[in-house]
Amino acid sequence: MADASASQVLGGESLLYLTDEQLRQGIEAMFFAYRGFTADPDRILQGLSYGRAHHRAIHFIHCAPGTTVNNLLNILGVTKQSLNRVLRTLVEDGLVESRVGRADKRERHLYLTEAGDALEKQLSDAQRARMRAAYRQVGPEAVAGFKQVLEAMMDPEMQRQYQKLRENRG
Amino acid sequence: MADASASQVLGGESLLYLTDEQLRQGIEAMFFAYRGFTADPDRILQGLSYGRAHHRAIHFIHCAPGTTVNNLLNILGVTKQSLNRVLRTLVEDGLVESRVGRADKRERHLYLTEAGDALEKQLSDAQRARMRAAYRQVGPEAVAGFKQVLEAMMDPEMQRQYQKLRENRG
């Protein structure tokens, strides 16, 4: 009954990959994989009194130097108070520089310092190593499918953010 | 330089999908997609004074009724104090039943009550709807690749847990 739509065949193409059981597998795969995805950076950050939120902020400041607090807010999808706490510690610790905007003095433009860049490299190297190993293991076709599904799972708003970041880097 | 391994060609097969930029895209896709992945259950749970931790517990108790606290601990990868806080509220609220083991009276076997099953259904229906839409949009080959990459990203320990859950359901 719940699998009514999946047990049908449309245009000669099997829909067995849409059963509740298949979807449940995908859900659990996301859960376990995300743990692996964050495990390496988490290990590096623990003991530095930093967490995942700091990692995310550093990642996106690295990708878009000079971005404003508001822009970062939209990308990260958290409240500005939450982000502010993270940014404050990063600025205090000399990993991020916050410059008052020239055109609009309300805005703060964010940049990684040398120390910030070093930590970003350490974190992303670890994360990329795992991704690279996974990619290499399964091959380019599987990777293409992986990205297609992830993109389709996003909210439209996030999808827009995701594609904007891709465009900004060519 | 960082892309040295990716800019080579091995056995005539392009490795361009292993560049740092491609990996970075995958990392960001995981980030945004996970937000979408948890968005619907989070929406349902907010206001019930429950959170993601409760959802995870309910999910795995549903999948493996009668599981013990210790087993759940291994699957979820959290401390027993953390899980206990969540389980206690679920038992108090009548969503989960905790039965003393017959063979080993130290163990507690966990079951969803009718109310617990109802909430599980509500949560997983929402999450599966999003997954089903994504799957349908991209087709079975992409879904196969998606699962391959996710599995390759897991820690070996998690991969074992994941496969065990699959086997238990055929």
Next chain:
DNA sequence: CACTTTAAGTCAGCGTTGTTGACATTCCAA
């Protein structure tokens, strides 16, 4: 039987990271 190990639960405390509410500053437009 005495001893050790194991499963589960409890209590106290802490850190990260979400949340809302109140507030200061700056810009812009009526």
Next chain:
DNA sequence: TTGGAATGTCAACAACGCTGACTTAAAGTG
């Protein structure tokens, strides 16, 4: 020039991870 919108900051609170110390009960072992 004044009022509203936008931007960012500070304070307090809640959810949920964590560690450490402890108790209880049952199982296994010498």
